[in-house]
Amino acid sequence: MDGRTRRGTALLDGSRLIAESCARAGADAYIGYPITPASLIYGYASRRFPTILPAPDEITALQWMAGLSAVGKLPVSATSFPGMALMVESINMAAMMELPMLIVLVQRLGPSTGTATAGAQDDLLFLRGIISGGYPLPVFCVSDIDDCWSLPPVAMQTAVDLRTPVVLLTSKEMVMTERSLDMNRLGDIAPVRRRAYDGEGPYRPYDAGEGEAPPFLPIGGDEHQVRMTASTHNADGLLQHSSVEALANSRRLRTKVEAGTPPLYHLDEAEGAEALIVTYGITAGAAREAVEMLKEEGVPVSLLVARTLIPVPDAYYDILARYRGGEKETRVPVVFAEENLRGQLASIMFGERLPAGVRVVGDIGHMIRPADIVQEVLR
Amino acid sequence: MSEFLTTPDFPYCKGCGHHQIARNTVRALEALDFDPLDVILVTDIGCQGIVDRSFATHTIHGLHGRSVALGSGIAMGMEPGKEVVVYIGDGGATIGLQHLLEAARLNVDVTVVVHNNMLYGMTGGQPSGLTPCGFRTVITEEGSPYPHHDLCRLVHEAGAPYARRVLGLGDFSAELEEAFDVEGFALVEVLELCTSHALKMNPGLRLRELAEEADYEPGTWRGEARPAFRLEVKEGSRSSLLDAEQIHETDVRFRSSLDDRVALVLGGSAGEGAQRAAELLARAAMGSGLHATKKGSYPVTVGVGFSTAEVILSRSPILYHGIDEPDGVVITSEDGLKQNRERIEGMRGGTVWLDESLNAPETGAEVRKRNFRERAGGRNAAIYSLLTFVDESGVIPTEALVTTIRESSIEKYIPDELLDPFD
Numbered sequence: 001m002d003g004r005t006r007r008g009t010a011l012l013d014g015s016r017l018i019a020e021s022c023a024r025a026g027a028d029a030y031i032g033y034p035i036t037p038a039s040l041i042y043g044y045a046s047r048r049f050p051t052i053l054p055a056p057d058e059i060t061a062l063q064w065m066a067g068l069s070a071v072g073k074l075p076v077s078a079t080s081f082p083g084m085a086l087m088v089e090s091i092n093m094a095a096m097m098e099l100p101m102l103i104v105l106v107q108r109l110g111p112s113t114g115t116a117t118a119g120a121q122d123d124l125l126f127l128r129g130i131i132s133g134g135y136p137l138p139v140f141c142v143s144d145i146d147d148c149w150s151l152p153p154v155a156m157q158t159a160v161d162l163r164t165p166v167v168l169l170t171s172k173e174m175v176m177t178e179r180s181l182d183m184n185r186l187g188d189i190a191p192v193r194r195r196a197y198d199g200e201g202p203y204r205p206y207d208a209g210e211g212e213a214p215p216f217l218p219i220g221g222d223e224h225q226v227r228m229t230a231s232t233h234n235a236d237g238l239l240q241h242s243s244v245e246a247l248a249n250s251r252r253l254r255t256k257v258e259a260g261t262p263p264l265y266h267l268d269e270a271e272g273a274e275a276l277i278v279t280y281g282i283t284a285g286a287a288r289e290a291v292e293m294l295k296e297e298g299v300p301v302s303l304l305v306a307r308t309l310i311p312v313p314d315a316y317y318d319i320l321a322r323y324r325g326g327e328k329e330t331r332v333p334v335v336f337a338e339e340n341l342r343g344q345l346a347s348i349m350f351g352e353r354l355p356a357g358v359r360v361v362g363d364i365g366h367m368i369r370p371a372d373i374v375q376e377v378l379r
Numbered sequence: 380m381s382e383f384l385t386t387p388d389f390p391y392c393k394g395c396g397h398h399q400i401a402r403n404t405v406r407a408l409e410a411l412d413f414d415p416l417d418v419i420l421v422t423d424i425g426c427q428g429i430v431d432r433s434f435a436t437h438t439i440h441g442l443h444g445r446s447v448a449l450g451s452g453i454a455m456g457m458e459p460g461k462e463v464v465v466y467i468g469d470g471g472a473t474i475g476l477q478h479l480l481e482a483a484r485l486n487v488d489v490t491v492v493v494h495n496n497m498l499y500g501m502t503g504g505q506p507s508g509l510t511p512c513g514f515r516t517v518i519t520e521e522g523s524p525y526p527h528h529d530l531c532r533l534v535h536e537a538g539a540p541y542a543r544r545v546l547g548l549g550d551f552s553a554e555l556e557e558a559f560d561v562e563g564f565a566l567v568e569v570l571e572l573c574t575s576h577a578l579k580m581n582p583g584l585r586l587r588e589l590a591e592e593a594d595y596e597p598g599t600w601r602g603e604a605r606p607a608f609r610l611e612v613k614e615g616s617r618s619s620l621l622d623a624e625q626i627h628e629t630d631v632r633f634r635s636s637l638d639d640r641v642a643l644v645l646g647g648s649a650g651e652g653a654q655r656a657a658e659l660l661a662r663a664a665m666g667s668g669l670h671a672t673k674k675g676s677y678p679v680t681v682g683v684g685f686s687t688a689e690v691i692l693s694r695s696p697i698l699y700h701g702i703d704e705p706d707g708v709v710i711t712s713e714d715g716l717k718q719n720r721e722r723i724e725g726m727r728g729g730t731v732w733l734d735e736s737l738n739a740p741e742t743g744a745e746v747r748k749r750n751f752r753e754r755a756g757g758r759n760a761a762i763y764s765l766l767t768f769v770d771e772s773g774v775i776p777t778e779a780l781v782t783t784i785r786e787s788s789i790e791k792y793i794p795d796e797l798l799d800p801f802d
């Protein structure tokens with residue numbers, strides 16, 4: 001890449017890779033509002049994106065993104081929980097209008113303003129319920145420095161293909177910590193593929209035909225009238241109270257995301273595994289180290305690193321079932337490792353009360369240590 | 380029927396001023412010779428927001444109070460020549476006031492038509508920020524005790540080239556026409572009375588008299604004409620963030636004898652270059668064939684308090700970059716000591732390099748007092764302390780760090796007498 005066949009190593013933070021990756025994948029605009037620890041991405045984007053806009057608040061940021069998306073641009077923003085909380089109503093709007101965009105959510109220690117400069121994995125449950133009605137919004141999670149490079153294009157392509165806002169979840173330690181990186185590891189990035197509606201018309205903006213996501217046509221063109229709305233609506237984009245057609249349209253918002261979000265994960269299976277560790281995000285590094293430590297102690301352990309978090313891929317249930325057995329029997333323990341108090345992915349998968357054989361190792365205020373995971377596996 | 384319309388009637392209550400606004404909008408657009416698909420009508424939540432289906436233009440209907448921001452995004456991203464018309468009520472203008480001021484400040488190419496009937500009609504007639512003092516509503520039966528915002532003056536002060544207040548009676552299409560013709564931001568505030576709520580609570584009220592009493596006089600506020608805001612696209616001039624020089628890409632030029640890993644904590648004061656020094660150490664290690672991570676820790680208040688950098692140097696790839704028990708701690712200031720005291724006290728081995736001015740905590744580590752601050756000054760204490768660390772620990776060749784420093788942008792700030800002894 002960059003014209004050199006053989007490159008050296010560089011000390012890089014994840015923010016730089018995410019910004020560059022988005023730009024190469026064809027992001028048109030970065031809409032920014034500063035917030036620690038997402039501001040590094042804002043800074044990089046200002047030097048790299050075709051255009052940036054400083055918004056006066058996060059509500060405006062999301063509305064500007066929606067407007068830009070409506071006219072066919074692909075906008076990106078990055079924020080942290082307090083900013084994301086302000087964006088929620090507008091994200092619902094964008095999801096209902098079916099407007100593609102990417103929001104990078106950089107987690108920091110909560111609750112509330114919490115500690116802006118401390119990392120966390122606090123926001124998955126929030127994301128699971130972010131759309132009124134429990135509709136899923138695709139959430140992909142960066143689990144290592146390579147993901148900072150390879151996941152943004154996947155997230156953006158999903159946003160375009162499914163006509164939806166997509167969240168790329170990460171955390172302070174992933175985007176601000178610098179790591180040595182062999183530059184030869186970074187593959188090429190192809191621009192996101194976009195196709196506009198090219199039919200005879202009349203264009204029906206929410207008519208998905210045989211598929212799940214309707215073809216997109218920017219608003220404001222000379223050929224066809226385009227209507228969009230955040231209210232319950234029919235295929236023409238006209239507000240309706242609760243007609244059969246309109247409710248079917250709302251139901252489609254769920255099925256299109258459930259059916260169309262690519263299930264991305266990494267599974268390392270050990271023969272004769274005595275446990276399965278399930279993790280994502282910043283804790284993935286500690287989990288990998290824990291697996292190595294256990295191996296040295298003669299305890300083979302399998303590892304599932306989840307990259308697609310919402311909707312939870314069916315594959316996760318299938319994998320877990322192979323390890324933990326049925327409802328009553330427990331073959332080997334399944335240990336969720338997350339930097340929060342309750343195990344948020346575990347909660348999404350199993351509810352408030354974890355079934356037998358499923359355990360959580362988690363804490364707040366520091367990264368989960370490999371030794372903590374080892375201890376939980378051996379308990 | 381106008382080609383701008385899909386229905387001859389609008390979905391409003393009989394006698395509502397919204398009818399007049401929709402009719403006059405059509406007249407003005409026709410007078411300006413627009414084609415329906417030249418127009419993007421952005422509507423808000425409120426009674427004006429149910430008009431979409433009556434218009435044959437492009438329509439987009441968003442959230443309460445946000446139509447100006449949504450319309451701004453649309454206008455920013457479009458080629459000139461289209462007309463973005465934003466409908467909003469007085470309630471929407473109240474909750475979304477920031478968006479109006481921002482669009483006026485940037486001179487975004489939208490025309491905002493405020494349907495000001497001085498109350499929230501759709502929800503039962505509650506007062507808004509534009510309800511005048513004395514106006515009776517369902518929750519202020521004795522009359523609203525509060526003054527109202529003057530939207531025209533507010534957007535005028537924010538930089539709007541054009542703001543106009545009209546009474547929503549008869550033909551005011553010429554005023555709308557003038558607004559649509561403005562390059563950039565224009566606002567037309569149309570005063571009207573809600574037939575369902577205002578007249579019930581204020582029997583016999585006349586719009587003209589109310590406007591006069593409430594200081595809601597019709598008028599025009601003209602600002603400086605300036606180019607409309609458009610997205611500036613800098614595609615061609617943008618270079619990669621991974622440009623080799625920009626990221627100090629390095630090849631292996633030195634050899635480290637480290638065969639495992641070393642975890643180092645550098646604690647100092649904000650603004651004294653601890654993070655930069657730690658980066659240089661990491662890069663020097665990379666130039667010596669090692670993997671490296673550098674994690675920063677500091678309060679939100681940049682420039683005040685502590686600044687701690689955690690560096691791991693390792694022969695094998697680093698999966699987990701936290702430091703639970705460091706092999707070495709280097710402290711250059713009181714701030715740095717305070718922040719890392721617990722960690723030093725918890726050390727069962729390893730080495731602590733401490734500035735001579737500081738008192739050593741109880742620790743299982745070997746403590747080496749060194750003269751960092753007096754010798755190098757606050758500004759260079761961090762980099763000098765790491766030179767000392769490298770020199771005494773032998774983790775990487777001292778030459779690797781000296782070379783990295785000499786090749787960096789901070790080289791010019793470091794006196795030769797600090798670096799020379801390490802050469």
